[in-house]
Amino acid sequence: MLKKILFALIMSVFFIGIVSGCSESSDKEEGKGSGKxxxxxxxxxxxxxxxxxxxxxxxxxxxxxxxxxxxxxxxxxxxxxxxxxxxxxxxxxxxxxxxxxxxxxxxxxxxxxxxxxxxxxAVLVSAGSSKISDLKDLDGKKVAIPVIGSTQDVMLRKALKDVGLKPTTNGGSVELFASAPADTAALFVQKQVDAAATQEPWGYVLENQAKGKLLLNWDEFAWGKDxxxxxxxxxxxxxxxxxxxxxxxxxxxxxxxxxxxxxxxxxxxxxxxxxxxxxxxxxxxxxxxxxxxxxxxxxxxxxxxxxxxxxxxxxxxxxxxxxxxxxxxxxxxxxxx
Structure with a gap:
């Protein structure tokens, strides 16, 4: 009989310890137990x-x-x-x-x-070799963007729309080419793209290291300062x-x-x-x-x-x-x- 009572007590303590441990673990997961x-x-x-x-x-x-x-x-x-x-x-x-x-x-x-x-x-820069001097000159050209669906992608679409152009994916004549901004300078040098819609400092890099030409400055591109x-x-x-x-x-x-x-x-x-x-x-x-x-x-x-x-x-x-x-x-x- 005494053995049964001792066994029951031990199991009770063990069970309480498990519950306590689970509660503490749950609290820590929520950041409550440690106050953090x-x-x-x-x-x-x-x-x-x-x-x-x-x-x-x-x-x-x-x-x-x-x-x-x-x-x-x-x-x-x-x-x-x-x-x-x-x-x-x-x-x-x-x-x-x-x-x-x-x-x-x-x-x-x-x-x-x-x-x-x-x-x-964000700016729009044309490659020096492309002879692009105006937004309308992007007709039939390839333009680099950071990622499809990115903010610069949408800004470029806005700029193109303002001069009556559209990307090829929407029945237009301007091809959008997704490329990491850090790789765009090489694309300019290799003449693989004609322009780039990119964020800074990559616009500055394209101008000063890849002989790019600023086509639209930040306060002219898409919605300008807004x-x-x-x-x-x-x-x-x-x-x-x-x-x-x-x-x-x-x-x-x-x-x-x-x-x-x-x-x-x-x-x-x-x-x-x-x-x-x-x-x-x-x-x-x-x-x-x-x-x-x-x-x-x-x-x-x-x-x-x-x-x-x-x-x-x-x-x-x-x-x-x-x-x-x-x-x-x-x-x-x-x-x-």
Missing amino acids: QTVKIGYFPNLTHSATIIALEKGFFEEEFGKDVTIETKTVANGGLFMEAMATKAIDVGTTGPGPLLNFYVKNKEYHLISGAVNGG SPNTVVAASQNFLDKKGFSASYLKAHKKAVDFIQNNPEESQELVIKHLKELTGKELSKEEVAAAFSRLEVTTNVNEEVIQEMADISKEAGYIPSADIKGLIDLSTLEEVSK
């Missing part, structure tokens, strides 16, 4: 993501989220990869192009645009966490203000950050030129975003141009008061 939660911030390792880079370099995210939140970062090469990472919860919030964001949104309403980040920062290059995207799961979006946007706004008020220091920090990420150091001249062709801002032109959706639908990238609910600037407005 994690925010996964995504961005691209390039100049048009300078707001995110500066917020990281200056510790603005840590300041706003506080010591009970761990900041993790993930860099990706393009907007499609960014949105795929967000879909798999590898990224909660960060900066990406509006094109890939709206492409994903029409299929899944879980992603939102909550602030602007950079306008401009052309959104980079925006802040957030998952619905992130937005549902109380206070998180406000903390992120406060840090983001600090970074935007810092860049606007301290351009030279900001450029130095961006050069340092990108060298640590990629092992390559951009020249001060390249970075200064690139910064002169973009505007770091929290502003969002909602009409432009809608037109981008319309163009993406015409291109066959999305089944619908209905993006109602995509843009949510309510928290930005609150933190900007």
Whole structure:
């Protein structure tokens, strides 16, 4: 009898230990047991993501989220990869192009645009050997873009439409050729493309290292100074966490203000950050030129975003141009008061 009682006691303690251990494990998974939660911030390792880079370099995210939140970062090469990472919860919030964001949104309403980040920062450059001097001269030519469906793709389609041209994929005469921006200079030298719609600093590189000619400057390309290059995207799961979006946007706004008020220091920090990420150091001249062709801002032109959706639908990238609910600037407005 005594043995049965002892056995029952031992099993009870063992069972309680298992339950306790499961509970602790569950709490840790949710960031509760340790009092820590994690925010996964995504961005691209390039100049048009300078707001995110500066917020990281200056510790603005840590300041706003506080010591009970761990900041993790993930860099990706393009907007499609960014949105795929967000879909798999590898990224909660960060900066990406509006094109890939709206492409994903029409299929899944879980992603939102909550602030602007950079306008401009993209140019249209023709190869010196192509003899192209006007946008209409792109008729029958091949133009490099970073990725099919990218923001620069949509911007190019807008520019072509304005002069009565269309890509070959839509019955027109201009061939779009997807190529990583870093590879475009070689394509110019090898005469494999006639022009490129690209982000900075690659536009500067094409001009100065590949004998390219600036066809449309950043304030002339597509929607000009209202052309959104980079925006802040957030998952619905992130937005549902109380206070998180406000903390992120406060840090983001600090970074935007810092860049606007301290351009030279900001450029130095961006050069340092990108060298640590990629092992390559951009020249001060390249970075200064690139910064002169973009505007770091929290502003969002909602009409432009809608037109981008319309163009993406015409291109066959999305089944619908209905993006109602995509843009949510309510928290930005609150933190900007």
